[in-house]
Amino acid sequence: MKIKLLIIIGFVLNTSLMTAQPNDFMVGLYQLTNGTTGVGTAFTASNFNETDVFISVGNTPNERVFTIQLLPEFNGATVSVVLDLSNNEIAVPLLDTNLQCTTAPNIFYDEASAGNNSLWSITSGDNNFTINYTENTMAACGIPTAQATFNLIKVNVPAGQTVIPDDNFEQELIALGYDTVLDNLLDSANVSAVNTLDISNKGISDLTGLEAFVALDTLRANDNSIATFNSQLVNNARFVNLGNNSITTVDMSSTNSITYASFIFNFSLQNIDISGATNLEFLDAIGGTFSSINTNNNPPV
Numbered sequence: 001m002k003i004k005l006l007i008i009i010g011f012v013l014n015t016s017l018m019t020a021q022p023n024d025f026m027v028g029l030y031q032l033t034n035g036t037t038g039v040g041t042a043f044t045a046s047n048f049n050e051t052d053v054f055i056s057v058g059n060t061p062n063e064r065v066f067t068i069q070l071l072p073e074f075n076g077a078t079v080s081v082v083l084d085l086s087n088n089e090i091a092v093p094l095l096d097t098n099l100q101c102t103t104a105p106n107i108f109y110d111e112a113s114a115g116n117n118s119l120w121s122i123t124s125g126d127n128n129f130t131i132n133y134t135e136n137t138m139a140a141c142g143i144p145t146a147q148a149t150f151n152l153i154k155v156n157v158p159a160g161q162t163v164i165p166d167d168n169f170e171q172e173l174i175a176l177g178y179d180t181v182l183d184n185l186l187d188s189a190n191v192s193a194v195n196t197l198d199i200s201n202k203g204i205s206d207l208t209g210l211e212a213f214v215a216l217d218t219l220r221a222n223d224n225s226i227a228t229f230n231s232q233l234v235n236n237a238r239f240v241n242l243g244n245n246s247i248t249t250v251d252m253s254s255t256n257s258i259t260y261a262s263f264i265f266n267f268s269l270q271n272i273d274i275s276g277a278t279n280l281e282f283l284d285a286i287g288g289t290f291s292s293i294n295t296n297n298n299p300p301v
Helices: 002-019 167-175
Strands: 028-034 052-057 063-069 078-084 108-111 128-136 146-154 161-163 185-187 196-198 218-220 228-230 239-241 249-251 260-262 271-273 282-284 292-294
Touching: none
Parallel strands: 196 218, 218 239, 228 249, 239 260, 249 271, 260 282, 271 292
Antiparallel strands: 028 052, 028 146, 052 063, 063 078, 108 128, 128 146, 161 185
């Protein structure tokens, strides 16, 4: 019985190794281009905005996340794309363009048809990917559901540079004199001593790159379109105002510098983890519809 048990355990462990990937796998700056499409080309448009995107780890080790605009020529929705890397596949989530051809349901994209999700492997590396997905117009555009692709090509980031994937964020940094060219890159030395940053009401949806502000004490980023907040971006900040955004998740589990945090009027806010914010004295999250709040290690809150 002991021998049989050891064989079973060995098999399970080997299976898990087959689907594991390093923490930095498929993380970084990528150039996104459209591949084969039906909906976009039929309307002389792009399914995805062709731009540089920064891909980061999501809420679980198997998730990779980036932000992109759909059908940009028609001002489609800007969405957070969560790629699921489980089982050595790359599954695209349901993405609603918020656009219709008629009064029928919205055009949306989803994972590829059964058995056709793109595959990944450690040996193939993470420099480029062709991602398979499904276009679905609900037959309202005179175009049937079709399989499509988009491409991701990794961009090497020069030493001393920080990636700023959100053009509105970088544009504001240019306006403030911290950057000069809209190229999704920032000279980190230009902001290493900045103490206060006010980027409120600038149409920003992604704060990636904020980590370059290593001396930041006060962040005002209220009245934008930010979807998530991870306090690792502001390791030394004490005051954070992210009110009136589109935040669904707040992660303050690994930073203890913040004493004041406002997430007021984030009506989609569902999950807050402040277990690591041991110095937090004030938290305002009026307007959220919570399903999970972790206040461990926070007696004052």
